[in-house]
Amino acid sequence: MPTHPLHDPLTFWTLLGIFMAIALAIGRALVVWRKKKRYTREYFAVWGFGALLGLIGLFLAQLWLKLPLSAILIALVSPIARLFGLESLDTYQPPPLGNFATFITTLVLAGLALLYFRIHRDWRGAGGAISREQHQREEQQRESPGIVADMVTRARALGHPDLLEPYGSESDERLPLLEGAKDSRVWHEKARHLWLLRQRNYIFGEAFDEARRCWFGLEKNTGALVVLACHQGEDEARAARPGILDYLERVRRSPRDASGAPLQDQACFPFCRPLVGAADGGGWKIEFILAIQEGDTDRAETEDGVEYRTISESRLLDGLVDFSDYFQDIRYRVERETLPDSELTLRNTYTPSRYKLSKDDKLTSNNSKIFILAWLTEISLHKPALPGECGHDKTTATWFLIYRLLFGENEPVADNLEIFLHDWLAENSLRQVALLGEYGQGKTTAAWLLSYGLIQQYDQDKTRNRSGPPLFLPSMALDSGNPRRNDGAGVERLPRIPILLELRGKSPRSLTPEDLLATWAHRYGIDTRALLQLLIAGRVLLILEGFDEMDLTGDTETRISHFRTLWKLSYPKAKVLITGRPNFFLDDAERKSALGIQQPSAERPYCQAIHLVPFGTDQMKKSLRAADAGVRDGIVALAKKDERFREIVSRPSLLYIVSTLWQRKKLGQYRERISSALVMDLFIQHSYHRQGAKQEEHHYMALNTAERAYFMAGIAAYMGTRGLPNQISKQQLDEAIRGLIRAIPDGVSRSVTTMQNEVTLPLRSQTRYDWKTREAEIIEHIKTDARACGLLVSDLSKDGHFKFAHKSFMEFLEAKVFSQLFSTDEHERIAGKSIANTWKTEIDDLQNSPEAVAFLAELLEQRLHEQGYTEGSAIAKELLAVLVWRKLPGKLSWKGIFQRFLVMPALWLADLLTNIFDTRYREYVSISLLLIAIIVSGTGAFAVVVTDTFQFVLAAALVVPLALAFVVLSAVAIAVVSTLVSVFRETFLNVDAITLAGTLVLAGALVGGFAGIGIGEVVRLVTEQGFEWTMPLLLATLITGVGSLCGVWVGFCTDFLAKQKISIWQRLRLWYQVCKNLRLGSHYVMGNVVRLLEHRDSKRRG
Known part of the structure; x- marks a missing residue:
């Protein structure tokens, strides 16, 4: 038993138990966090809360015992220390608990609590698994459950382990959100809804007559009794008619007492009541509507004096919405609205874009089969478009293609996006498509022209002898006469109606799917309910254009929640095309999760990413078909000779701008100085x-x-x-x-x-x-x-x-x-x-x-x-000062100077370590730095807390490794936290808040501690001890500050080697990318730093 002043056995063992519980909870929480792809958030909520609760217990214990936490820890380790001959710990006399120690422990506790809450909140955004229970709650609620709800779920899981099974079995870093929507309504409910959307002058009861499979209602204008019979097929509906007529005859002959049979049937009452007791129906008019789910018919007939109208679901959907105003808008935009500073329209310049499939698609999927067939067809008709192989014959080019598909070299590019989209619309699958492209590559134009082509085809087919539900026709770009297809039963189909819904400025996460559709439908006076029925029935192609321009997209969770709403419009028969810039997402894992990119399946919806690629010279010629021949030839000739110019005009939007300026501004004279910015500026x-x-x-x-x-x-x-x-x-x-x-x-x-x-x-x-x-x-x-x-x-x-x-x-x-x-x-x-x-x-x-x-x-x-400036390295250096260090003429950026002072030593250390260990081992080097920091920090902290005089503190501070170790602990926090939390960018405190937290917290602790001691305490020290205490105090403060800087440098270095998540590295990567694009040289700063940036860039692409 220890001889420490905490000699009470009950107190000792209680505190030891708390300490062991904290160690266990923290260790388990770290394991759960480290393996967050396997463990769900409920596990972390429980273990993290347990650790936090234990720390609160220790904090309260120090207040109750009036001893600093260091004294309590020494008491707990003293029995072990005696085994190593450290008897001095038994005689250690701890100082009383002071304001400074209380302030420090409060600050640490608050920081750990904040870290716990943020990790819990961003669990899914950081790639953590979600449980089936959490998924169900998110489906039913609009906001994620809190810590208490997670702990309750964990407790319930003791009896029902399946609650915490990770939802989904995807191998992606985050769970894809594309789960789709389902129309759970049965046919008779859908039939009544569709009829009321078409005919507003009808009323039906709320009760459905299950025995006769019909609704009873009233036609408001004529007062006629309406019978809406709902069946799968026409034969079934015909067979049910005699039963309904017999039932109505029994109603007519029944007593007028409303309580008498069969009027007590809720489906019949009150619509059939006027028939009761009427002779031969009393001239009462009855309207029969036979709604059938199958087939394609709309027929009226009279039999035995009774009129019947038989109508199928497909015909109920026909004419449900008047799209004429919307169609006119599309035609105006494509046919008559001129491009800026030109007499040309989109139709005059549009050329189908080239594309490539996402690298995530597998050869075994139908997507790739379609792609391969399209490529083989193209090769059989044209010369191969593979780089460096223009001289090969068709057979050789085909083998090159197959080889590259099998071994993943240079993902092949197909020349006509329209063909792909048309074939996708024609297929019967659950696949949705995400059209991704950088600025100016033609995403919006492709969406408009696809919509234009579909409505043109829709109107043409509508004038023909048409029958059947919708199916998209083959590509109009093939010019194959657009042969009509059928569904296998001889039923011809119309193209889907394109609904181009621009997401610009909208916040889908705060809207229901119906509200989102209403933002488009309201402008054209379209009933959102009717539009939704067309979407569910597969009559509509929903184009969600410009997801990168949505409002309120600050963090991962916000962006993910937007897509969660968007994908609720993905019904089994619906086709959804979503467009935007890929750099909208933080990383590849977030992109896959938000867009729903996953393995193809016949049972659940999934999304395929299609990447637009720059124009080739053939596409440039086609796009410039309306331009002057001299302009067209000059642009194409320069594009073939100058790679930098080719990169500019390979973007359709910039190609058009260049064509308008080629003669007016003599753009060809700029040659080597031409750039996207120059073109845009001119x-x-x-x-x-x-x-x-x-x-x-x-x-x-x-x-x-x-x-x-x-x-x-x-x-x-x-x-x-x-x-x-x-x-x-x-x-x-x-x-x-x-x-x-x-x-x-x-x-x-x-x-x-x-x-x-x-x-x-x-x-x-x-x-x-x-x-x-x-x-x-x-x-x-x-x-x-x-x-x-x-x-x-x-x-x-x-x-x-x-x-x-x-x-x-x-x-x-x-x-x-x-x-x-x-x-x-x-x-x-x-x-x-x-x-x-x-x-x-x-x-x-x-x-x-x-x-x-x-x-x-x-x-x-x-x-x-x-x-x-003529040297590329000098220009790169100036760009570094502006883009990374925020140096602007006439403005002194203290923030930039401060960050440069913090970052450059970290880059020097990263350069040195990479030079020794190479980029392949950068993660191991980062982990080693953390381990060394932890070991040295523990040594330094132990040396400080065991001292009983301030002179020993000063002596320890003068021994740099020990004093430095005490503050290097902040570097550990920096390195860990910076890889977990997304960096806020809006204010100075948050620009690099997580990274600078190590320095600011420690500096704040010192300042706050001295303030907590109070001026009176300082005066007492000076009065009693003289001014000899001021020098040790100043030296200790100075050494602590230097140690803080070293800790931050280590923290920056570890993050740069490992994840490069903090905003300063994001700016550095942007600077590196623009220098590479401007071809300013191979090395712009320290060579190994560039190697690390290249390694990170290649890893992100791969």
């Missing part, structure tokens, strides 16, 4: 000048060309700063324009030349406008100009909202604001500063848009070339 400037040229004939314009450019850039910066998608409400637009009116420098107005014949007076000058008496009118005039004469267009997907004509316009303009800060032109630099200062924009605002970062890098490269 096009936008040309649009401004073209609009300004109308000023002479249209005097209604409120802004000149330079002012309009200022407002467009300012609005883009406003949207970027506030995290808006490419959608802005009229209220937000009003706020942005008013702020820009107040901020616009006079030099912007004067920057236009007199040759442009535009007004050059300052916008806010009294000479130009009478601001004193007509301010409100002038502001409205400016707002109208900004909306109507700039790059904004009305967003038809949401009333009262606007958007840039293309999302890349917004991303480019947002980047250009930052590039203007580097301009040598004074007016341009002042304009950029004005916008940046008005909206408090920072480089971090671009972090969620890699495209905007790429535009900024290209613009800065142009600026740096103009300033005399």
Whole structure:
């Protein structure tokens, strides 16, 4: 038994039991977290809560015993210490519990509690398994259950172990969400619902007559009794008619007493009551409707004086919705709406995109079989399109294709996306499709043209002699005469009706599936219930366009919850095409989970990812078919010679822009300096000048060309700063324009030349406008100009909202604001500063848009070339300072300086370790660093807590390994937490909050501890001991600070080697990518750091 002052056996064994329970609970919680793909969240909730409860018990014990936690721990280890000859622990006299010790333990306890709650909350987002019970709760509720609910489930699982079985058996890191929806209604309920949607002048009772399989009701206009008989087939319905007639005859002959049989039947009463006692029916009219689920008929006939209407489900669905207004919108968009600054339309320029299947698809799936057949067909008709094999014959190219499919080399590319989509729509499967592509690759255009082709085919077929439910026809691109298909029973079918629902600015997770459909249907006056019936019946192709532009997509759980709602529209017969940018997702696991990518199955829905690939020269020629022959030949010729130019024009949206500028701006002269940013800049400037040229004939314009450019850039910066998608409400637009009116420098107005014949007076000058008496009118005039004469267009997907004509316009303009800060032109630099200062924009605002970062890098490269930078390494260094360290002209970024001070030593350490151990062992090196930190931390902490004088603390602090070890414990927390929690990016405290937490917590503990001691305590120390205590105190504080920095450096290094999750590494990766795209050289910083970035990039792609 210990001789420590805690000599009471009951107290000792109680505390030892608590300590052992804490160790067990923490160990078990770590195991559960480490194997979270196997264990569900309920296990972590229980073990984590147990550990937290034990820690709270220790905290309360130190308050009760009035001893610091260190003294309690020494008491518990003293029996073991005696075995090693450490008798001094028995005579250790602990200091009393002080404010500083209480503050530290409170801080640690609060931090662990916060960590526990965050891990529990983000369990699914971090790749953890979910239980069947949790899945059921999520299906029934809109918010995830809490810790208490999880612990209750764990307790219930003691008697029912199946509750905690992981839901699904997929091998993916996260569970795919595509579980689909089911229409659980039986036929008679569906038949009544469909009839009432078609005919609003009918009333039916709530009770169904099971014996006669019919509903009784009333026709409101004529008062006729209505019998809606519901059967599977027509023969069955005919056979049931005599029974219904006999029943009605018995009703007629029954007593008028409503309680008498058979009127007590709830299905009959009260609709049949007027028949009672009527002679020969009393002239009462009866309407028979025979609703059958099978076949394709709509026929009226009279038999024995009774009229019967036989109608099938397919005919009930016909004409359920009037799509004429919607069809007109699609036709206008494709046939008549001209492209920006052109007389051409989408129909004049559209060319089917090339595509490749996702690498997740297996050869054994039907998807790949279709793909292989399409490829073999293409090879048999054309020359092979495989790189480097254009000289081979068809047979050799075929063998090359098969070899690559089998061994996974260079995933093959197919040339016509339309063929794939048409065949997919024609098949009878549960497969859905996700169309993925980077900016400008034609996702939206493909969706519009697919919709256009389907409605054209639908209208053509509707004029023919049609019969049957819908089935998509073969590709119109094949020009095969569109032979009609049937369902095996000779029933011909119509194409599906495309419903193009734009997700821009919508928040699906806060909507029901019906509400989401209503956002589209309301505009055309369409009944959402009827639309849903068409979707369930397989009459509709639902196109969910632009998932990357949804609102409120801050973290993984939020994004996942959006898709959970979207996939509730995936009924067994429905076809859903969802489009967006793949970089919307944090990683490959999140992409698979959100899109529902999993193994093909005949029993459950699944999704296949289709990736758009850049245009080849053949597609470029086809897309430029309406352009001048000289322009077309010049663009294609330069694309063949210049790889960088080819990367630009291989994007359909940029190809169009290049074609409009080729002659006007002599774009070919730029050659080696051409970039996406240059093309975008020239096009936008040309649009401004073209609009300004109308000023002479249209005097209604409120802004000149330079002012309009200022407002467009300012609005883009406003949207970027506030995290808006490419959608802005009229209220937000009003706020942005008013702020820009107040901020616009006079030099912007004067920057236009007199040759442009535009007004050059300052916008806010009294000479130009009478601001004193007509301010409100002038502001409205400016707002109208900004909306109507700039790059904004009305967003038809949401009333009262606007958007840039293309999302890349917004991303480019947002980047250009930052590039203007580097301009040598004074007016341009002042304009950029004005916008940046008005909206408090920072480089971090671009972090969620890699495209905007790429535009900024290209613009800065142009600026740096103009300033005399010629070496790629020098340009890369400047880009590093801007994109990673946030260095902007005229602005001192203390945040960037602080982060650079913290990050560079970590990069140096990572470079050194990689040079010794190579990138293959980076994860082992990271783990080793953590183990070393834990061992040394424990040694240093032990050395501190066993001292009874401050002089020994100072001596230990001077021994760097021991003093450093005490604070390196923060590095362990940094490395672990940074791999678990998604980094917030909106404020300074959260930009790198998890990584910097090690330093800030320790520094806060020191400051808070000294504050807790109080000024009076410091005065007492100085009075009693003299000023000789101040030097040890200062030295200890200094060494602690240095140790904190070293701990943070180790934490940064371990995360860089292991996961690269924190935001500073994300910015570094973006910088690395843009340097590689700009071909600035092979090494931009320390060579091994680049190797680690390359290794991480290749691993993410693979």
